[in-house]
Amino acid sequence: MAFRHIRRSLSIELIKKNRMSKPYPYTRSDSSRSEAQLSLENILQGATPGAVSAHSRAILEPSVKPRDAKPRLLLMGLRRSGKSSIASVVFHKMPPNETLFLESTTRIQKDSIHSFMDFQVWDFPGQLEYLEPSFDLEDIFGSLGALVWVIDAQDDYLDSVARLNRTILTVQQYYPGINIEVFIHKVDALSEEYRQDAYQDIVQRITDELNDCGYENAPVHFYLTSIYDYSVFEAFSKVIQKLIPNLSTLENLITTLGNNCGFEKTYLFDVLSKIYIASDTRPVDMASYEMCSDYIDVIVDISELYSWDHPLRKAKGEQMQEAESHVVLHDDTMLHLMEMNKYLCLVSVIRNPEAREKKGLIDMNCRTFQEALNDVFSRSWEREEDQTT
Numbered sequence: 001m002a003f004r005h006i007r008r009s010l011s012i013e014l015i016k017k018n019r020m021s022k023p024y025p026y027t028r029s030d031s032s033r034s035e036a037q038l039s040l041e042n043i044l045q046g047a048t049p050g051a052v053s054a055h056s057r058a059i060l061e062p063s064v065k066p067r068d069a070k071p072r073l074l075l076m077g078l079r080r081s082g083k084s085s086i087a088s089v090v091f092h093k094m095p096p097n098e099t100l101f102l103e104s105t106t107r108i109q110k111d112s113i114h115s116f117m118d119f120q121v122w123d124f125p126g127q128l129e130y131l132e133p134s135f136d137l138e139d140i141f142g143s144l145g146a147l148v149w150v151i152d153a154q155d156d157y158l159d160s161v162a163r164l165n166r167t168i169l170t171v172q173q174y175y176p177g178i179n180i181e182v183f184i185h186k187v188d189a190l191s192e193e194y195r196q197d198a199y200q201d202i203v204q205r206i207t208d209e210l211n212d213c214g215y216e217n218a219p220v221h222f223y224l225t226s227i228y229d230y231s232v233f234e235a236f237s238k239v240i241q242k243l244i245p246n247l248s249t250l251e252n253l254i255t256t257l258g259n260n261c262g263f264e265k266t267y268l269f270d271v272l273s274k275i276y277i278a279s280d281t282r283p284v285d286m287a288s289y290e291m292c293s294d295y296i297d298v299i300v301d302i303s304e305l306y307s308w309d310h311p312l313r314k315a316k317g318e319q320m321q322e323a324e325s326h327v328v329l330h331d332d333t334m335l336h337l338m339e340m341n342k343y344l345c346l347v348s349v350i351r352n353p354e355a356r357e358k359k360g361l362i363d364m365n366c367r368t369f370q371e372a373l374n375d376v377f378s379r380s381w382e383r384e385e386d387q388t389t
């Protein structure tokens, strides 16, 4: 559990603390990772590489058990476009610069992600010809949540765009509802002007082709991404959000909470991956998202440092199981964090001085939100397990 080491509520007043300015969200090597982080990673079940070849369809077994009927995210694109790097950085907390040493994927890598929602991430080798008749489209695209197509924007992308167009046209015929998410990737090394040009050009080429073939409203979305900043987390947040049932209910709940407590912006984070699964309906600004995301790291680190069982330490009264914390930054912005359950935590940005003073109100409203969230969004099999025990 994310903050299970925290036995009591933390309240940290870091008056002169500058915004955390780590270049990347994960900058430490494996050996220096905290127990808390490792325990987070243990939630993930490791990759179970399927022995896929063009002639071996058996590995792409259709899902039969209800537990296996999870939405699937397919990572596709040409070789070296950055698919495995994205999966490793977002879901395995790999420091971005370590992706330089990733080897080319030769088989479909299947990751089962067990979190607030179960889903699978399939990383396809760039060279795999999945549109050939030897592959069963139903096995690949059947229970698909989204197809994430990664285009290396630093490279000549025309081949990739042509291949994506072929894939979309095939998939659209049989599975018109599938979300196609195009990551225009590795934009970190590009100038702002070149980024925008590449973006416009790629969008144009794909929409023109789809329009010519009669798919005017195909569900294709575009993102500029890089593993060296938060853009890939932001993009994945948007991709995952489309798979969440009742997202608008969740957003409305968060908006009501924010209005009642005077929050400027609130995010509901998946602690493991630090993608946000919902936020209030105000526009997202990257600076606040980054700040909140960094704050989760800070709290995980602090909980690791100070939550060990001390024989002489006695609890004073009843203790909350969930972590709760707030911090005031140098510009008087307050960040408030509250753990919601095993997987999710709520992080809010508070700039209104009056709102900052009403800590009791904030706590009470966040608890009410927590109860509503856990009632509505607890995972069905956990409820079943609870009933059987």
Ligand SMILES: Nc1nc2c(ncn2[C@@H]2O[C@H](COP(=O)(O)OP(=O)(O)OP(=O)(O)O)[C@@H](O)[C@H]2O)c(=O)[nH]1
Pocket: 077, 078, 079, 080, 081, 082, 083, 084, 085, 086, 096, 098, 099, 100, 101, 102, 103, 104, 105, 106, 124, 125, 126, 127, 185, 186, 187, 188, 189, 225, 226, 227, 228
């Ligand atoms: N500059 C930059 N490099 C990146 C980024 N993402 C990935 N890379 C680099 O791109 C190279 C290829 O990345 P991979 O993740 O192995 O690519 P892949 O698409 O999985 O490749 P295949 O397994 O061959 O299909 C690695 O050296 C990464 O470090 C990014 O956002 N920016």
